[in-house]
Amino acid sequence: MVGSIGTFGPLGWVSQSSSIGREPDRDEEAPVRVRDVMSSPVISVRPNVPIGGAAALLVSHGFTAVPVVNAEGRLCGVVTEADLMRGRVAPDDDPGDGPGAGAPEAVVSTVMAPRPVVVAEDTDLADVASLMLETRTRSVPVLREGKLVGMVTPRDVLRVVASRALEAAGRRR
Helix, strand or coil, X not given: CCCCEEEXXXXXXXXXXXXXXXXXXXXXXXXXXXXXXXXXXXXXXXXXXXXXXXXXXXXXXXXXXXXXXXXXXXXXXXXXXXXXHCCCCCCCCCCCCCCCCCCCCCEHHHCCECCCEEEECCCEHHHHHHHHHHHCCCCEEEEECCEEEEEECHHHHHHHHHHHHHHHHHHHC
């Protein structure tokens, strides 16, 4: 198997079987690998970062999610926009200053997804696109030997789709 797809569990990488590594037919284009399109280096946060700080990071960079890494650089979760919003906006008729008014600000580790879907950098991008659709995941961490080395998103997949469409249109002229 050339690449692998799996889940990052409490004991580390949990691989799932995949059809990765198949040789393309002569008429097919060579598969694009995650390493060819992933965002790297990765901007990440630590588990003890306040939710407001993580939200500011997402907004300032236009991200929908950010990986959470420990002091050794190992992935321990992913926090998304939805995770950060949940329970943070008060309805108009809330008599207080909002949910948790007066309480210390929560930290990322309390709202992150601790077992995100992950892929290896040599995974076929088509497999990752299918995985994103099946799991409704918008940001997938990319690991090399258990360490975070990149992120891949639907936008990365669409860049390849658009590039191939432009190339095909150019060949037809």
